[in-house]
Amino acid sequence: MEELGVNVDSRKRQLWALFREYLSLTKPRVVALIVFTAIVGMFLSTPGAVPINILILATLGIGLAAGSAASLNHVLDQKADAIMARTQHRPLPRGELSSVEAISFAVVLGVISMGILLIWVNMLTAVLTFLSLIGYSVIYTMYLKRATPQNIVIGGAAGAAPPVLGWAAVTGEVTAHSLLLFLIIFVWTPPHFWALALYREKEYAKVNIPMLPVTHGSQFTRLHILLYTILLVAITVLPFATHMAGYLYLSGVLILNTIFLYYAWKLYRNYSDKLSRKLFTYSIQYLALLFGLLLLDHYRVFISEALQSALY
Numbered sequence: 001m002e003e004l005g006v007n008v009d010s011r012k013r014q015l016w017a018l019f020r021e022y023l024s025l026t027k028p029r030v031v032a033l034i035v036f037t038a039i040v041g042m043f044l045s046t047p048g049a050v051p052i053n054i055l056i057l058a059t060l061g062i063g064l065a066a067g068s069a070a071s072l073n074h075v076l077d078q079k080a081d082a083i084m085a086r087t088q089h090r091p092l093p094r095g096e097l098s099s100v101e102a103i104s105f106a107v108v109l110g111v112i113s114m115g116i117l118l119i120w121v122n123m124l125t126a127v128l129t130f131l132s133l134i135g136y137s138v139i140y141t142m143y144l145k146r147a148t149p150q151n152i153v154i155g156g157a158a159g160a161a162p163p164v165l166g167w168a169a170v171t172g173e174v175t176a177h178s179l180l181l182f183l184i185i186f187v188w189t190p191p192h193f194w195a196l197a198l199y200r201e202k203e204y205a206k207v208n209i210p211m212l213p214v215t216h217g218s219q220f221t222r223l224h225i226l227l228y229t230i231l232l233v234a235i236t237v238l239p240f241a242t243h244m245a246g247y248l249y250l251s252g253v254l255i256l257n258t259i260f261l262y263y264a265w266k267l268y269r270n271y272s273d274k275l276s277r278k279l280f281t282y283s284i285q286y287l288a289l290l291f292g293l294l295l296l297d298h299y300r301v302f303i304s305e306a307l308q309s310a311l312y
Helices: 002-025 028-044 052-076 078-083 099-121 123-147 151-159 162-171 176-199 201-206 212-216 218-235 247-269 273-298 300-311
Strands: none
Touching: 002 052, 002 099, 028 052, 028 162, 028 176, 028 273, 052 078, 052 099, 052 123, 052 162, 099 123, 123 151, 123 162, 151 176, 162 176, 176 201, 176 212, 176 218, 176 247, 176 273, 201 212, 212 218, 218 247, 247 273, 273 300
């Protein structure tokens, strides 16, 4: 009986380890941010509440599609991942999973995602989600990433799509405001990713990926980070200018932008790996907080009334 218990425990540990390997294929932290921006897109698309069935099913469908694209990215990048220190721990370079297993997993996630979106959400969301999946996992990873130092600029369109997907899931259409959310992420992506590329420059050079610091040097990249950050500051004021958001959003985003500009300026004037890491980390926090502000501002009247009711 004792030996049987040991075998059961061992089997559980093996299954849990296998689950973790498959989960890591989906890049869960990246997918979490993608799903969050999609959810914000859903709520911003309507003055009231998002239907609960759409909220759950669209979130699930978009999240599974993002996980599918990430898994395909693991397969297509496995040779470079095995060389780069940042990615050597991934399941495929370590031999924990095979390419066939990863591709099968990606296909299953993709098929389930498309089924959910087509059957229970709407055709437009399914088509846009599929195009985003192909854009990231095939066009960006297979071609753009190794073809041009502007890879992340052009390929950033796929990563900027989630708010539009969320918006389309609720309304069945793509509007100017949803495209503004797209534009914010699209312009945010280059300074975010180039900050990472700066302190990983040698690793990218080793695997012949022409990231901007590799092809044009640190100074040129830092200048472009600063210029894109200035552009981002201008674009993130547009939700207020177009009456999509109010003063609550404006106050918060001005603070967020000041910090982003401060890091970008310091990095431009005096580079260090430590500062580049700080900018990369802050850029993730920045995007999450910005979309959180948009959501909070959107429901500010409801929140204010709820607080007043609770207090009095």
